[in-house]
Amino acid sequence: MRIALVSLHTSPVAVPGSGDAGGMNVVMGAAARALVRAGHEVTAFTRATSDLPAGTSELDAGVRLTALSVGDPKLRKDLLPGLVPEFATQLAAHGPFDAVHAHYWLSGLAALPLAQQSRITPAVTFHTVAAQKNARLAPGDRPEPVLRLAGERALTSRAQIIACSRSELAGITEGYGPPTRPAAIVHPGVDTELFYPRAAPAPAAAPLRITVLGRVQPLKGQDLAVRAAIALAERDPALWARCELIIAGEPTPGAEDYAASLRSLAQRGGIADRVRFLPAQDRIAAARLLAESSVVVVPSHSESFGLVALEAAASGVPAVVAAHTGLLEASPPTAELRVAGREPEVWADAIAGVLQDPAHRATLGRVARSFALAHNWDAHAQHLLEIYDTLG
Template structure:
């Protein structure tokens, strides 16, 4: 099977790869799945993405490209659910998955997130099809700091993640940091955990042209403000409140504009209200924009026109926005947490900040905005680094992992 075409089924219970990242519960995981699935199909493999029907209007199948199809299975109500509501759907979705695979067989199942893994595990055992598990985020107990991971959104999460670390045939993580968490917190077997780093589309995410750069310089010369941007799901784990507080701490005469890109998850309205109130209380209504979730092409445009990108997330298994900013030639200021330590090369493509104090972030932002030569150096190095991280290379590494697993069966 060394060069044979593979039949691969990605199993994604709680979110659809058709959803725009930054909406609903869609985020970096959705980007990784869709990009790797598309590359697998281009390389001649037969790929299906199996997800839950979250709207009655969704068709049973959506062909995204030759060899790549999304399948919507019925499990629970055909409507959008809060993330924590999916735990009760694990068994029904697993039953629907088993029935689906009778007519759409696969050589291996790749479950994304713990809901999907628990649904797929009994199916894999009953059919003899190997199960690959990816987490993309790993929960931490309620009493631990947010820097350790997400809060469990459902009661069975921690136990479920530990079970999958023991029982899945292989665990694929997106960073060395996530691998360490799987081993230390979940009790994973080092022999069955592999790291496959994500890639980035360096054509969609590109630096400004000379003309765009000149227009930006002219804008600032005539009184326009430099812009810092923060993007992701509007969720407390992502630290948007810290971004607002940091910008607010900068002296008003030097304060940049702030662009916030993303939308809340289905249960996230309270946090969004707090963000809007924080902006109002800081007197930043005129210089802050809430853009909502953006199509990838529009996000790329916003990124390349930003002066700096902030990633104040308390925890990230990797941090795709850091790669997308790097590909755009824009330096990143990121929290020194999890996989961000690997996505951002400290002092070379951006800066890592080991603090949750707004004044510390404000000082770094302010200093960089006044050092144009350093911003240019960081941006050029970031672009060069991003050019070494393609989705093709990421997917070829994933295929190698798949073939290693299948060869051992």
């Protein structure tokens, strides 16, 4: 099968946690490699940028990457809708394909002409549903525009929807009505050979590491992690003295003030000396960072899935997550690790519960690892292929 994967606004080779790159980039890249392992020909299409010149190159595992020269390489994301027609025209010139799977709404609209030329229905995964995001909007965040809402609504009626979670599909149905074609849910996988528990024990003097990994923006809620750390320091100074909070990731364009506010918050809360800010982590560095953590915190306002929670689980590290949306499907069903609401004191209690008892923490880690082993990319790809077979 000849398969086109489309991502207009970000490249599958971009480092997650930088710019607009995140879990979607990981999902698209890992799915492409798994599809190739299954014996199929895969080309990933994206837009050329200052970091990725136009042209075709071969990625690892035999995946081809084609970057199309469309518009100013440094164009802001909010201006990308204007490039959809030109991107669509260039993309269609590379057809036909046996399957076309677009990631994100912009890509879905751009893939329509290629799918029509190929005489198939395009598959679309939104990854973030605008209507769901707006319903759970973070303070200070901007609502998604009417144009995006209209685009996602149109695709719900014209494409095969493949959701990352039951929560994502619920967000689509509640926001736009039931998809015209029966929708599918395909959970992401995780590379359990890259993300795995490290056998070597940490030195006795090593701090208890509380890690938040991902793009820095209001949606991801890193401010709640800082506030929870402040609450932990106030409630249990002796425990906090053994801890460090790591926030790894870079602000998305437009979120620079939010990122700066995290540092100010830590300073005002008297914990700045035990908070470290790290840049975006490539896959190898992210795996090492998670495995060397004592607990991972995922305080997002909403997630279509929440891949970091699953990667933490694969690393044998408990993740304290927000008890909503896709995070309920990306993490093991351990009640003490799921936090309802956004009260810092409640989050501090959940984090302390993991940190105070090493034996209990190890047990939680083993449960998490077992959960993660049930999620793999080859099964993910096989499920996609079963859907692709119905698109002709």
